[in-house]
Amino acid sequence: MSEAAVALHFNVDGEDFTSAGQASVQVKKSLRQLGIDSEIIRKVSIAMYEGEINMVIHAGGGEAHVLIYEDRIEIKLDDHGPGIANIEMAMQEGWSTAPDNIRSLGFGAGMGLPNMKRYTDDMKIDSVVGEGTHIVMTVNL
Amino acid sequence: MKIRQIKELLDAVVVCGDDSLEKHVYSACGSDMMSDVLAYVKDQAVLLTGLVNTQVVRTAEMMDMVCIVFVRSKEPTQEMISLAKENGMVLLKTNKRMYEACGKLYAGGLVGNKTAK
Ligand SMILES: Nc1ncnc2c1ncn2[C@@H]1O[C@H](COP(=O)(O)OP(=O)(O)OP(=O)(O)O)[C@@H](O)[C@H]1O
Ligand SMILES: [Mg+2]
Numbered sequence: 436m437s438e439a440a441v442a443l444h445f446n447v448d449g450e451d452f453t454s455a456g457q458a459s460v461q462v463k464k465s466l467r468q469l470g471i472d473s474e475i476i477r478k479v480s481i482a483m484y485e486g487e488i489n490m491v492i493h494a495g496g497g498e499a500h501v502l503i504y505e506d507r508i509e510i511k512l513d514d515h516g517p518g519i520a521n522i523e524m525a526m527q528e529g530w531s532t533a534p535d536n537i538r539s540l541g542f543g544a545g546m547g548l549p550n551m552k553r554y555t556d557d558m559k560i561d562s563v564v565g566e567g568t569h570i571v572m573t574v575n576l
Numbered sequence: 577m578k579i580r581q582i583k584e585l586l587d588a589v590v591v592c593g594d595d596s597l598e599k600h601v602y603s604a605c606g607s608d609m610m611s612d613v614l615a616y617v618k619d620q621a622v623l624l625t626g627l628v629n630t631q632v633v634r635t636a637e638m639m640d641m642v643c644i645v646f647v648r649s650k651e652p653t654q655e656m657i658s659l660a661k662e663n664g665m666v667l668l669k670t671n672k673r674m675y676e677a678c679g680k681l682y683a684g685g686l687v688g689n690k691t692a693k
Contacts (some may be wrong), residue, residue: 452629452631453609453629453630453655455631455634456628456630456631456634457636459634459638460634460637463637463638466654473640474675477638477640480638481614481638481639484614484634484635484638485614488610488631497617501578522642538609540631541608541609541610541627541629541631541635542599542609542610542611542631544609544611544612545611546609546611546612546614546615547611547614549615550611550614550615553615558664
């Protein structure tokens with residue numbers, strides 16, 4: 436496989452809800468500077484933002500890598516949170532384990548993972564309970 | 577519909593973005609759940625919400641939205657205002673409730689959205 440032309444790396448702080456999403460904001464800016472089509476930018480930013488928020492509210496933070504290739508953009512999210520016991524269930528619209536305090540912040544509709552799938556051309560979730568969750572999303576250029 | 581018309585229909589106060597009231601919006605979305613908002617594709621859309629925290633502005637930023645209306649007299653924080661300014665977004669606030677605010681805009685000709693495929 437060819438090497439990524441641009442590789443971005445972010446640490447996502449799990450302690451700070453207010454700053455959650457900053458990595459996605461940065462990715463959006465970088466993609467704009469690279470002159471990527473605005474529709475693609477929107478897809479990548481939304482998918483990454485949902486994943487970033489999930490790492491903050493469900494997994495105590497994590498790491499994000501964004502790799503830009505000639506023909507695609509890959510978003511990799513890795514955390515060492517509690518993991519997802521039933522991925523099929525978690526992928527369903529409306530399914531959420533978010534407690535009330537998270538819902539009062541505007542999250543917990545159970546739409547994040549479905550949105551990540553909706554806006555990307557490919558999505559793989561690899562999760563082990565008690566170990567963590569790894570997600571790779573690809574948007575074709 | 578121009579943002580100026582939204583302001584008038586909702587008797588809204590401009591929190592920031594006074595110089596962008598002539599911008600057009602083509603669709604709208606009303607919700608307090610951000611992932612619901614993120615499920616819809618929109619171009620130059622306006623978000624109506626009763627939720628007040630920085631993620632509201634970030635959500636709108638991710639979607640390239642041009643305007644946020646805070647209903648039920650919710651006050652955006654200074655941090656939200658500066659985030660909105662950075663992104664050239666207009667923030668409005670109205671004392672109307674969500675149902676009435678959405679109804680007024682819909683009746684005024686602003687339609688909803690399609691879910692992203
Ligand atoms: N990184 C993660 N680590 C552990 N559990 C996760 C992670 N991401 C998602 N989940 C689990 O999957 C469920 C569904 O996630 P999804 O993003 O679809 O909804 P949500 O985050 O609960 O709400 P929303 O995204 O609509 O705000 C979550 O409630 C949580 O139980
Ligand atoms: Mg989520």
